[in-house]
Amino acid sequence: MREPTEAGRARAVVEALRDVVGRAAAHVASADRDQTVAYDVASMSAAVAAAGELLNLIATSDAAPDAAPDAAPDAAPDAAPDAGPDAGHGADLALLYAADVAADLAGRLTGREALWGVDRTALDGVAGHVAAGRDPAFLERVAERVLATREAGPRHLSAELQLVRAAFREFAADRVAPVADRIHRADEDIPADIIDGLAEMGCFGLSIPAEYGGSAEGDELAAMVVVTEELSRASLGAAGSLITRPEIIATAIARGGTEEQKRRWLPLIASGERLCAVAVTEPDFGSDVARITTSAIRDGDEWVLNGVKTWCTFAGRAHYLLVLARTDPAGHRGLSLFVVDKPSFTGHEWRLTQEGGGSVEGRAIRTLGYRGMHSFEVRFDGWRVPAADLIGGDGGLGRGFYLQMQAFANARLQTAARAVGVMQSALELAVDYARQRSVFGRPLADHQLTRAKIARMAALIAACRAFTFAAARAVTAGDGQLEAAQVKQLACRAAEWVTREAQQLHGGYGYAEEYSISRLFVDARVLSIFEGADEVLALRMIARRLMRP
Secondary structure (H helix, E strand, C coil): CCCCCHHHHHHHHHHHHHHHHHHHHHHCCCCCCCHHHHHHHHHHHHHHHHHHHHHHHHHHHHHCCCCCCCCCCCCCHHHCCCCCCCHHHHHHHHHHHHHHHHHHHHHHHCCCHHHHCCCCCCCHHHHHHHHHHHCHHHHHHHHHHHHHHCCCCCCCCCHHHHHHHHHHHHHHHHHHHHHHHHHHHHCCCCCHHHHHHHHHCCHHHCCCEHHHCCCECCCHHHHHHHHHHHHHHHCHHHHHCCCHHHHHHHHHHHHHCCHHHHHHHHHHHHHCCCCEEEECCECCECCCHHHCCCEEEEECCEEEEEEEEEEEECCCCCCEEEEEEECCCCHHHHEEEEEEECCCCCCCEEEEECCCCCEEEEEEECCCCCCCCCEEEEEEEEEEEEHHHECCHHHHCCCHHHHHHHHHHHHHHHHHHHHHHHHHHHHHHHHHHHHHCEECCEEHHHCHHHHHHHHHHHHHHHHHHHHHHHHHHHHHHCCCHHHHHHHHHHHHHHHHHHHHHHHHHCHHHHHCCCCHHHHHHHHHHHHCCCCCCHHHHHHHHHHHHHCCC
């Protein structure tokens, strides 16, 4: 009998994993009552879905052997273009990742088989395939290619997306990377030339229809994923998150706004003339959006806002604040969305007053990382907003929660892309340092443990990247809420591990601020907290969807 290929082994493992997760999801009675098991099942469902999407990518590339390689023409050495379609390397990464997922699942299952509703022998049939994917010699073979290319496998982008990637990678290398560490260390504002440059490239209009000044043409989410990854590769805080806020506010306006509001707001957002921030979270209510208390009370042709919002990233520089406020006491059905127009401020504090005594002020919260955009606490005290600035007008009353949740699906997708960009940067730094550094008379890159770490980093990145594009297709098709939540949860946790391991490979230098890996490590930590905390996504979104009959 012929030995199975790496792709065949990976496929067998993924099918076994899907069976286990499916049976567990059907067995767990309540995500609220059985939180520990539900969290594990939800997390594993995301990992298994990513393994499947990586396999799908390999199958698609095999079916299209004439696909153009991902190398950008005349690319600079730093561009690190892909080496083109390489099904063998992709299959190796798929097997490695699937085997790691199987090992993770086995660890979570052990001792809780009855709670999962799965027998302890559930993965015995693929034990040989898992062993092949976890063989240290196999990991060394995978690492050899990663060490040579600084890449986590081929990307198989279309010709158009390759051009998008090349353009934004060049911009990030020229404008963002040279100032990224300085912005982080001094907690500076993002330089205007970065914002203006991205506006000129149409960055803020990627998801806005052409009739309103944007460039959305049906596949805009794939372009957004590519752009976000390249900018985040240079800096999460100074560039990678700049298009998230306009993406959220534009999605809410496009789906819920009146025609007049679309024509009034969207062209200014698309051009970058008006910058954006989102004010949803409150000090006592993080991901529990339905319980927020910031109020909006109608007073003639105006609404009066009172309350405190927190973690409002970029609220100082923003001209438009998307504010979710309570217009009725009826739970999530009593929430509405407003666009609050304000001047742009630099720095860490700002304050505005109105005739009659209304005020709004912001104070930046000092953070470990994710610096440059600044995250503000914003306090509204009798602040008056024209009735025309309620999204949807009177027809938008009570629709705020739904519009916000729809917009968050895109934001979660984008956050996954941000995580992939951070991981890609960490992988490149780890490879470079491992090549240059000698330990006990040998290059660090020659040590088996180093190679095992680098191979696992690459497999994680490849799986998360493939799943991010798949989730983008699902969202574009009309739903994708589950996929967006899964890939966000998975990629953000993966970014913590990848940056930690990359930092560890740097030894003591990894703890020094002069080395960029220290910035990546603290930046990655925020990813599983914002745009839906890890645990909330797992229990409130993923587990509940999986457990539906």
